[in-house]
Amino acid sequence: MDIFCDILVAGGGIAGIAAAVKAAREGADTVLIEKNSFPGGIAIHAMHRYICGLYNSDSDAPVNTLNGGIAEEICLMLKGLAPKTKAIRMGKVYVFPFATEDLLKVLRNLSDNQIGLTIFYESKLDSVITEQGSIKTASAKKLNEQLVIYPRSVIDCSGDGAVIRLSGAAYELSPANERQLAGFCFKIKGIVNPSGIFPVSVPYYIFRAVTEKKLPANLKFSKYYPGNIDDEGFCIINLPFENNFENIQEAGKHAVIVHQILADSLVSFKDSFIDKFSDAIVEREGLRMTGQYILTKKDVLSARKFHDGVVKNAWPIELWNQDKGPTYQYIKAGDFYEIPLRCLKSVNIKNLYGAGRCISVSSEALGSTRVMGTCISIGEQAGLAAVNSLSGNTL
Structure with a gap:
């Protein structure tokens, strides 16, 4: 089957749903490829309990999320299913608790009836053709049918960087014995x-x-x-x-x-x-796309702001060292840093964006950016940027 679309989103996890929904809401003909039979990816597979990265680290209970948008929309929908739900303090940070079945309902509600969005579940990406620095086609297998997709822009939300690997995009990957x-x-x-x-x-x-x-x-x-x-x-x-x-x-x-x-x-x-x-062993660290900017540990801890900052985050650098276990380095209370749009854009593939865990960050900065709440907003901003690029409207 040949499919022509404006935006192809690879991966229907929390970032992929946000990216695809945002792109479709902006009027783009959007296709989402997801290997599972349901949305949510690791958040569902791994029975996650909390959405992290939604708030700053003020001592007062937060009322609104740092980024608003789809992240806040998801929280409001979850609260509608469980009215007593509220942000809770865990150590020095606040998190938003949820039940797995509620998150699944919310993500289905967001995506299944979204005009302009076509979702192919149980479909696995198996090849990408790149010509002159742009992705031209992507192929995926759905049961016994081969899907050949012709997108104008692509967003890799697969978590393991499937499109990044297959397209020839530049990336970094820490040695196995150094990963979290x-x-x-x-x-x-x-x-x-x-x-x-x-x-x-x-x-x-x-x-x-x-x-x-x-x-x-x-x-x-x-x-x-x-x-x-x-x-x-x-x-x-x-x-x-x-x-x-x-x-x-x-x-x-x-x-x-x-x-x-x-x-x-x-x-x-x-x-x-x-x-x-849980249905999966969850990697905390994997492939990281090399983007037009690489966010660093210093950027995070100094609460750096950027001219093209599109996502705010105040989650600490949380690293799970293989020998030492978890360590936390915090941003100044009440402050936040920004993730620039350049971290979502591939440095060498013109129409490729990354969202979720595989954006352009150092291995240390990944310890802050990889959490669910932040990934929702990264996905949303990647969807918006991919749509804007179709008309040349970029930062």
Whole structure:
């Protein structure tokens, strides 16, 4: 099947939905390719619990999001499904909690009936043809049918940089042993008095099991969060990048051991059970497109503003080191930095934009830009920029 469109968005995760919806709302004939049968990508697969990167780090409870737009729209829609939902403080920052099924409903509501947007689910991009520094065609396989797409502009929101790789666009990728730890989540049911569990107690018993060599060393950086229902909670274990990311069963085996340790150590977990494993091991770091500007750690921590700044962010630089675990470097309270439009534009492919995790940033700056709330706004701005480029209206 031959498909002609203004904008092709690769990847229907949180950034891809925002990019595609924004482009369609601006009047562009937009096509979205998504390998799963649903929108949301990793946010759904990995059972994420909170939207991070929506607010600045003021001590007062936030009322509005930093960027407004689709990010704020999503929060309002989630609040409509769960009226008691509000931003909560977690350490020095605020996050917005949500239930997986609610986010899925919201993303479907945003995208499924959007005029000008055609979505091909269960479709995997397999080739890109670039001529004279521009993408001319992209091919994707949907079940037994081959889709050949002729876009005017392309936005890579795939997370793993599928278009960037296939198009010959410049990119950077840290060596495997230097990348951040990956995360794997599982849901526990049957917990007694979950609100009475001191949050530090779960990591403590896991850490102790590591020191007793009952668990691999990297699992000492595990975290626990209470669920939306009285008897449930979520545990996130962390794995080095060198693990086989296709072998999710191995991660599941670690999760079973972790749960057993909790059941043996804490009365609240004594009769609990694992209700669900996440469908994916989530990389925190991957390919980063080389753009017309590379955002740096200094830019983030100095709260730098740009003439072409399009997204505001105040999330700290959150790095999950394979040896040291999580570290946080914060921006001055009440301030924010900006992500310039140049970080969303490929340096060598004229009609290619990046959004989500694979924009043009250093490995350290990625620790701040990769969170969900920021990625929604990056996607929205990439969609707008791609549409503007069709008429030559650029910053």
